[in-house]
Amino acid sequence: MADLTSEFVGIKSPNPFWLASAPPTDKEYNVRRAFEAGWGGVVWKTLGEAGPPIVNVSGPRYGAIWGADRRLLGLNNIELITDRPLETNLQEIKSVKRDYPDRAVVVSLMVPCEEGPWKKILPLVEDTGADGVELNFGCPHGMAERGMGSAVGQVPEYIEMVTRWCKQYSRMPVIVKLTPNIADIRKPAEAAQRGGADAVSLINTINSITSVNLDDFIPEPTIDGRGAHGGYCGPAVKPIALSMVSEIARNPETTNLPISGIGGVTTWRDGAEFLALGAGNVQVCTAAMTYGFKIVQEMISGLSEWMDEKGHASVADVVGRAVPNCGDWQDLNLNYITKAEINQDSCINCGRCFAACEDTSHQAILMSEDRTFSVDEGECVACNLCINVCPVEGCITMRELQVGEVDERTGREVDGTHGDWTTHPNNPAVAAAE
Amino acid sequence: MTASIATDGIVSNRLSGEELAENFSDLHPPLDPHEALVAADRCYFCHDAPCTTACPTEIDIPLFIRQIATGTPESAARTIFSQNILGGMCARVCPTETLCEEVCVRETAEGKPVKIGRLQRYATDTLMAKPGHPFTRAADTGKTIAVLGAGPAGLSCAHRLAMKGHAVTIYDLRSKGGGLNEFGIAAYKSVDGYAQDEVEWLLAIGGITVECGKSVPLSELADAFDAVFLGVGLSGVNALGVEGEDKNNVLDAVSFISDLRQADDLASLPIGRRVVVIGGGMTAVDAAVQSKLLGAQDVTMVYRRGREAMSASEFEQVLATSKGVRIIYNAQPLRVTGNGAAAAIEFGYTETVDGKLRPTGETFTLAADQVFKAIGQTLEGAPDALNLEGRKIAVDENGRTSVKNVWAGGDCASGGDDLTVTAAAEGRDAAEDIHTTLMGG
Numbered sequence: 001m002a003d004l005t006s007e008f009v010g011i012k013s014p015n016p017f018w019l020a021s022a023p024p025t026d027k028e029y030n031v032r033r034a035f036e037a038g039w040g041g042v043v044w045k046t047l048g049e050a051g052p053p054i055v056n057v058s059g060p061r062y063g064a065i066w067g068a069d070r071r072l073l074g075l076n077n078i079e080l081i082t083d084r085p086l087e088t089n090l091q092e093i094k095s096v097k098r099d100y101p102d103r104a105v106v107v108s109l110m111v112p113c114e115e116g117p118w119k120k121i122l123p124l125v126e127d128t129g130a131d132g133v134e135l136n137f138g139c140p141h142g143m144a145e146r147g148m149g150s151a152v153g154q155v156p157e158y159i160e161m162v163t164r165w166c167k168q169y170s171r172m173p174v175i176v177k178l179t180p181n182i183a184d185i186r187k188p189a190e191a192a193q194r195g196g197a198d199a200v201s202l203i204n205t206i207n208s209i210t211s212v213n214l215d216d217f218i219p220e221p222t223i224d225g226r227g228a229h230g231g232y233c234g235p236a237v238k239p240i241a242l243s244m245v246s247e248i249a250r251n252p253e254t255t256n257l258p259i260s261g262i263g264g265v266t267t268w269r270d271g272a273e274f275l276a277l278g279a280g281n282v283q284v285c286t287a288a289m290t291y292g293f294k295i296v297q298e299m300i301s302g303l304s305e306w307m308d309e310k311g312h313a314s315v316a317d318v319v320g321r322a323v324p325n326c327g328d329w330q331d332l333n334l335n336y337i338t339k340a341e342i343n344q345d346s347c348i349n350c351g352r353c354f355a356a357c358e359d360t361s362h363q364a365i366l367m368s369e370d371r372t373f374s375v376d377e378g379e380c381v382a383c384n385l386c387i388n389v390c391p392v393e394g395c396i397t398m399r400e401l402q403v404g405e406v407d408e409r410t411g412r413e414v415d416g417t418h419g420d421w422t423t424h425p426n427n428p429a430v431a432a433a434e
Numbered sequence: 435m436t437a438s439i440a441t442d443g444i445v446s447n448r449l450s451g452e453e454l455a456e457n458f459s460d461l462h463p464p465l466d467p468h469e470a471l472v473a474a475d476r477c478y479f480c481h482d483a484p485c486t487t488a489c490p491t492e493i494d495i496p497l498f499i500r501q502i503a504t505g506t507p508e509s510a511a512r513t514i515f516s517q518n519i520l521g522g523m524c525a526r527v528c529p530t531e532t533l534c535e536e537v538c539v540r541e542t543a544e545g546k547p548v549k550i551g552r553l554q555r556y557a558t559d560t561l562m563a564k565p566g567h568p569f570t571r572a573a574d575t576g577k578t579i580a581v582l583g584a585g586p587a588g589l590s591c592a593h594r595l596a597m598k599g600h601a602v603t604i605y606d607l608r609s610k611g612g613g614l615n616e617f618g619i620a621a622y623k624s625v626d627g628y629a630q631d632e633v634e635w636l637l638a639i640g641g642i643t644v645e646c647g648k649s650v651p652l653s654e655l656a657d658a659f660d661a662v663f664l665g666v667g668l669s670g671v672n673a674l675g676v677e678g679e680d681k682n683n684v685l686d687a688v689s690f691i692s693d694l695r696q697a698d699d700l701a702s703l704p705i706g707r708r709v710v711v712i713g714g715g716m717t718a719v720d721a722a723v724q725s726k727l728l729g730a731q732d733v734t735m736v737y738r739r740g741r742e743a744m745s746a747s748e749f750e751q752v753l754a755t756s757k758g759v760r761i762i763y764n765a766q767p768l769r770v771t772g773n774g775a776a777a778a779i780e781f782g783y784t785e786t787v788d789g790k791l792r793p794t795g796e797t798f799t800l801a802a803d804q805v806f807k808a809i810g811q812t813l814e815g816a817p818d819a820l821n822l823e824g825r826k827i828a829v830d831e832n833g834r835t836s837v838k839n840v841w842a843g844g845d846c847a848s849g850g851d852d853l854t855v856t857a858a859a860e861g862r863d864a865a866e867d868i869h870t871t872l873m874g875g
Contacts, residue, residue, distance in 0.1 A: 068472075068475035068476075069471075069472050069475055070471075348539040348540075348542040348543040349480075349484070349539055349542065350478045350480040350481070350539040351480050351481030351482055351483075352478060352479070352480065352481060354481050354482075355481035367481075367482070371482060371484070391478050391539075391543070392543065
């Protein structure tokens with residue numbers, strides 16, 4: 001059996017699946033149920049300063065987009081940090097951590113961008129026995145207008161400054177949660193590292209408007225006739241999150257900076273992909289909000305089955321395995337040639353590959369009188385669109401041309417050498433260097 | 435005292451009003467909006483879609499399903515009606531399992547086609563529930579056309595002609611329009627007076643006059659109108675040609691179905707305790723199933739050939755057996771016995787050797803107090819001037835008959851299956867050709 005135990009910046013948990021700071025971790029009742037369901041850890045929903053708590057809207061907080069049969073693909077929220085008193089949250093954190101010493105309990109924090117408030121709140125959190133803190137520099141709505149959340153996360157100097165305060169006033173590991181609403185994700189990660197962060201976590205939610213009510217012309221969710229942008233998450237954001245995680249993992253400056261991967265993790269497979277791209281663990285929210293806490297059981301069994309099947313003994317063995325294979329476009333081998341192949345036995349003759357290729361790509365799929373679809377290798381550039389639009393998984397595949405075979409499109413023989421843009425004769429930069 | 439299913443003879447009131455209402459409720463209840471979205475999501479939006487090719491009216495099925503999926507069922511309905519103005523009825527009565535749904539790629543992939551028929555009903559019901567009519571007439575052309583028969587072919591032809599700006603007069607012998615939609619098909623396929631609602635909705639295009647209970651000789655019509663379209667259907671019923679066929683209670687299935695469709699109170703319809711239906715088509719199934727639903731105790735359908743040769747689809751056969759109808763294959767009637775009225779019917783088993791049907795010599799007898807004949811209908815009273823092809827009016831691909839300015843379509847004309855959807859296509863296409871002919875010259 002694969003060992004799923006996780007140690008992330010010194011914080012141990014029985015598995016690498018944590019619940020992200022969000023509504024599911026807002027109070028003791030939920031967190032206890034989550035731990036009973038099997039979650040390895042939680043990041044407690046963001047605490048703010050002592051005093052009167054923030055106030056949320058009392059209309060819709062979420063907006064969504066759906067796929068077939070209303071499968072939720074993307075979720076947008078305009079909820080703020082916890083709206084419960086600081087003292088209540090601290091008591092509950094202490095109580096939960098006492099009863100679940102083997103689970104990770106990290107506390108998310110967001111206070112004004114001044115030294116005083118951070119210095120004040122950190123000892124209170126430390127006193128609960130929590131395993132660490134996560135600095136919420138990511139929330140893009142509401143709190144950002146008050147100079148917190150992503151307003152801090154978008155300024156690397158602020159990130160560095162606040163992180164330094166936290167390391168100065170606390171013994172706890174400090175995880176800095178990054179906003180994706182920025183041009184280059186490497187900059188805030190580097191800033192966090194300079195400030196002494198133990199890790200970064202990403203991505204927080206993406207600025208979004210999910211829909212517009214076309215009767216009233218108001219963005220949704222609508223509050224009394226007006227809408228505001230929210231934070232987008234769920235399965236739809238996974239590709240963006242994976243890319244950002246990989247950029248930090250392969251950046252020489254931050255290559256040793258631990259990452260907690262967040263963004264659309266819905267199944268064990270999503271989690272494994274984040275691990276492979278360099279995340280030490282993953283955090284989940286939307287999937288739990290869509291299906292309930294029980295989904296972690298599939299994540300645990302799935303990850304375990306895959307690791308056993310592949311012979312990966314521990315989570316650490318998997319982390320970062322795909323990072324060396326992540327590169328820049330200019331390094332891709334232009335001499336690598338594949339061609340689409342349609343398996344006529346599994347083809348159901350829907351013709352989607354034909355429509356896509358004929359109308360929008362390379363006219364490389366032929367349709368016979370009796371609607372049999374085949375590939376014209378003389379035109380096929382192996383773009384993969386036919387595979388992407390085919391409703392039958394595995395019906396169309398890409399066949400790699402072997403050394404000695406001729407690419408009918410170019411008339412050139414595959415010679416097995418590597419040749420990329422950096423050395424290609426058509427690259428003006430190469431010509432200039434000569 | 436009311437009768438029960440076990441009461442001998444042909445009696446009414448075998449079942450309570452409640453049971454009858456349940457039995458004759460919608461065979462395929464309409465999809466609700468969520469069900470429609472789920473069903474629509476399954477469509478792959480095929481290129482050169484096989485479903486469209488399989489549809490006699492060539493409705494752009496992927497397009498209308500996508501229009502449903504994107505929340506615009508009225509646009510979906512316009513897509514349907516622009517090809518087939520009787521798309522609402524066809525959604526109810528089409529044997530989709532042998533047309534669009536049979537060739538759906540999801541039938542190929544999973545054995546579960548997209549529910550095309552029910553989605554079509556969802557779209558057409560949605561639009562028809564709104565006031566108004568989706569099409570408008572072109573400017574008056576001054577041309578007049580007579581349409582004989584207010585069934586699917588005639589209505590489809592008349593609507594298309596009216597749209598083009600022609601003035602149309604429909605004549606029909608029956609008391610009201612609709613043809614087999616109104617008088618012929620099983621009640622549970624067209625509930626709540628849908629056939630009449632559809633006629634009324636269709637006529638809202640304007641420019642169409644309907645004269646019911648009236649027949650005018652072709653020669654008179656040809657003189658009075660610029661063109662004539664014949665959509666008179668098949669009014670004759672084939673005879674069994676066996677001894678005892680003239681006994682009481684040996685009846686035409688089409689008359690039984692027609693009476694049933696026109697009955698105000700189903701409980702008042704008399705039905706036998708033991709009913710035998712002879713035939714293997716849709717009419718036979720409709721008669722057998724409805725006999726059972728009226729409360730007949732034993733209903734047996736007897737067909738002279740095997741299951742695979744039966745023109746009623748597998749779906750219809752399963753429907754019949756699920757309602758308790760017994761189907762006997764490979765047997766043909768030999769004689770009807772009884773004293774004045776039918777009491778039993780004797781059958782001989784058949785086999786097919788070298789494509790020819792022949793008796794095996796084995797026989798059996800079924801008790802029967804009511805026998806319905808459903809072995810096909812024939813053209814009756816076709817004007818002598820018209821050439822026939824086989825037993826139908828000969829027409830070319832545009833519906834032109836051998837007589838100038840006379841077109842024909844639907845069951846009475848040669849070519850195509852005897853289906854509502856085929857009639858709708860032929861009526862439409864004839865109208866287009868009539869328009870081209872009248873306006874071109």
